[in-house]
Amino acid sequence: MRWSTWGVGELRRSRERLAxxxxxxxxxxxxxxxxxxxxxxxxCGLKAEVLRWILQREDTSAxxxxxxxxxxxRLAKALNLQDPAPGQxxxxxxxxxxxxxxxxxxxxxAWRYGAELCADHQKAALEALKSLVKDARxxx
Numbered sequence: 001m002r003w004s005t006w007g008v009g010e011l012r013r014s015r016e017r018l019a020x021x022x023x024x025x026x027x028x029x030x031x032x033x034x035x036x037x038x039x040x041x042x043x044c045g046l047k048a049e050v051l052r053w054i055l056q057r058e059d060t061s062a063x064x065x066x067x068x069x070x071x072x073x074r075l076a077k078a079l080n081l082q083d084p085a086p087g088q089x090x091x092x093x094x095x096x097x098x099x100x101x102x103x104x105x106x107x108x109x110a111w112r113y114g115a116e117l118c119a120d121h122q123k124a125a126l127e128a129l130k131s132l133v134k135d136a137r138x139x140x
Contacts, residue, residue, distance in 0.1 A: 003068060005061045011048035015041045019133045031122050036111040038129035039072070043108075045136025046075035053139050054078055071105040072132060081135050090128035093121035 022037030055062045091104035096116040
């Protein structure tokens, strides 16, 4: 599979655009859209900072295979960021319907495909995503 290549500047601009849209969606009460947009904002931001400060490269062609994923925890770890909160992973949510767990690297899929999540878990995930976006901005 051939990966598309994106520059650090593109990733940073996308982080900002998606974060603004995610916060606007949250204000209207649309938690799923907000979560999806904030998830991708955090992913873009973290990848940009890994490229710029850890790998010292300008585009995603330099990302190792293990970082070419939606695993925000792995990206945050590469930047030596602290976990957004102590205890349970705030990006791991329970489904409202059957109480099964959605793991953090699958959370974007849950929101994209319309899974109903427990309200408290979704709220914690949104706050954790905002924290990751903020942490990724520090490197810009």
